[in-house]
Amino acid sequence: LHLVRYEKGHKATTRRRIVGIAARRFRKGGIDAVGVADLMAGLGLTHGGFYAHFRSKEELLREALAVALAETQAKWVHPAKKGKGGFEALVRAYLDEAHVTSPDRGCVCAALAPEIARRPRRTRDVFEKGLMKSIDALAAQLGGDKDPVARRRRAFAVIGVMMGTLQLARAVADEKLARQILRSGIEAALTLGKKRKA
Amino acid sequence: LHLVRYEKGHKATTRRRIVGIAARRFRKGGIDAVGVADLMAGLGLTHGGFYAHFRSKEELLREALAVALAETQAKWVHPAKKGKGGFEALVRAYLDEAHVTSPDRGCVCAALAPEIARRPRRTRDVFEKGLMKSIDALAAQLGGDKDPVARRRRAFAVIGVMMGTLQLARAVADEKLARQILRSGIEAALTLGKKRKA
DNA sequence: TGTACATCAGTGAACGCGCGTTCACTGATGTAC
């Protein structure tokens, strides 16, 4: 009994496209830099239709965060190398120069963590949920102890160094220095990932 | 031959007060959240006078970053405990719950790094200069090797974990989880600070 | 001693602009009869 002016699922597809482009642009320019009108124009649409898909920009942000975090999780569940070398491959991919210059496709923590910290509780809830899944994916790649609690603790430390290091490499003006910072971060992340005890 | 309507140095004092309040507000709400008019009103002044002190908001940002970084540097040159326990005291002070809830008085890297990364080159130059001073202050507190290059490398790793960890603790919605994250970060920072080799 | 003038930190109206959000609408389609 429903009508279908566009093919079935068209609206849902548009919605997904909006979330997709938002997930990239938020990471690229920061949350405030992304305007609803600009975003819709990026898909060849006009801004008015936005509110047929989302109650507010904040709701879009929540969905974009969830999508971006799921991407990271997927990368960590399936790193470039399977098995034993997986963790090291993961670290090297994260602290790579390409990740410095392409935040829009990269880790949302490194791109937006301080901005997320200033968002309303509901948004931080969504972030937390996605983060925990990524943490568990990362913990699964860690060597050392079997204890899942200890693993998770180390996973937090690893993501901490990685995101902090990546942010410094991005913020600094000198590219040579940025590369040195990345190297320090790789060394540290591997130390923390492989270590059995503090 | 100069006139002095206000006492000598009055304008310089006003300028310093503007930089001071800006250094706190930028860290508290993010760079975009700080409006020139609001800022001046916070000092009992009106927005028009702002441009007698600074060419632009960006110039103010540069000065505010320099001031905030100098504060951090000072804390690290003189940690709560002198000598051997200095580094551990520094780490515990950084990854403290008070630092989670009071970003305006805290580390500018943890509060603003991703936003700084999107600023024009000149601003990132200022950040880099201040960061290097803080790094050297931190490196001076590290145990382990004598080689200053190796120390600096480890100092980058330590600031990386500390700022990344603090950001996660701030971004997460659950306070209990935030405390766990802080603990992971302390353990990791101490490991990296004390270790001699990766 | 008194008046005219110069200085200058700070004032506040005004500029153009983009923001998030609302809402009456358009126009292509499918259904009813």
Place this chain on the structure above:
DNA sequence: TGTACATCAGTGAACGCGCGTTCACTGATGTAC
């Protein structure tokens, strides 16, 4: 087969608002004579 109507994704003008920046000004003071 043709006409009237319902649906609904997307349109675009309009809303109030705050932004960074400019600029003619105010008013308290010191200097000149």
